[in-house]
Amino acid sequence: MAGLVGHMGGILAWMTAVVSSGGRVSRRALAPAPEAVMDLPSWYLLQLQRTLDALGSADPDSETWTFSRIGDYRAVWWQRRLAVEVAIHRWDAEDAVAADVGAPPRPLDGDVATAGVTEFVVEFLPGLLSAHTADGLSGMLRLQATDAPVEWWADLDGGGAVPGEASIADTSIRASRSDLLLWLTNRCSRDSLDVVGRMDVLDGWVELQR
Numbered sequence: 252m253a254g255l256v257g258h259m260g261g262i263l264a265w266m267t268a269v270v271s272s273g274g275r276v277s278r279r280a281l282a283p284a285p286e287a288v289m290d291l292p293s294w295y296l297l298q299l300q301r302t303l304d305a306l307g308s309a310d311p312d313s314e315t316w317t318f319s320r321i322g323d324y325r326a327v328w329w330q331r332r333l334a335v336e337v338a339i340h341r342w343d344a345e346d347a348v349a350a351d352v353g354a355p356p357r358p359l360d361g362d363v364a365t366a367g368v369t370e371f372v373v374e375f376l377p378g379l380l381s382a383h384t385a386d387g388l389s390g391m392l393r394l395q396a397t398d399a400p401v402e403w404w405a406d407l408d409g410g411g412a413v414p415g416e417a418s419i420a421d422t423s424i425r426a427s428r429s430d431l432l433l434w435l436t437n438r439c440s441r442d443s444l445d446v447v448g449r450m451d452v453l454d455g456w457v458e459l460q461r
Contacts, residue, residue: 252347256291257284259340263298270305270329275316306330320374335367358429367432372403377411379459387455390421396428422448
């Protein structure tokens with residue numbers, strides 16, 4: 252848990268530095284997380300408030316450096332990234348103590364999960380596919396939400412996101428928006444998914460994310 256808080260606090264400090272300067276910032280140039288575990292909560296909350304202040308005061312359309320694959324160099328890109336990153340790591344924190352508290356982690360907010368799935372399919376999946384040769388990852392993938400009228404299509408042979416709707420899905424996965432994002436990031440059990448088509452895509456996905 253201490254490692255998770257230190258990791259997330261470091262990401263927040265980096266986001267603040269990038270948005271405040273508008274340029275690329277090396278995370279190595281920033282002060283590290285405190286070594287004493289007792290100092291982590293207050294340090295984390297300070298980093299969070301600074302990030303919220305920086306993003307809250309920035310014009311969403313103002314230009315800033317991002318690592319967007321599609322060339323979106325606006326502050327609003329970081330606003331979405333913050334929401335998704337914090338939501339996923341909040342789930343990680345609750346999952347880490349689930350056995351101790353006797354309760355599973357709460358689902359991700361549906362709207363945040365929607366933004367996160369779109370971000371993953373459009374921004375991150377093409378790079379992952381080009382860098383790995385996981386077995387089973389081929390064909391057309393359809394992700395369909397069960398809790399909202401939204402779906403995503405990805406061509407696993409052609410580099411990721413497909414604009415609009417394709418004609419045929421080789422693998423179709425239905426789940427809540429929260430579970431879809433958690434599965435995309437290797438956090439959700441396949442028991443939570445309704446899968447039709449090629450099951451080997453599930454095994455290949457695990458290898459893709461390693």
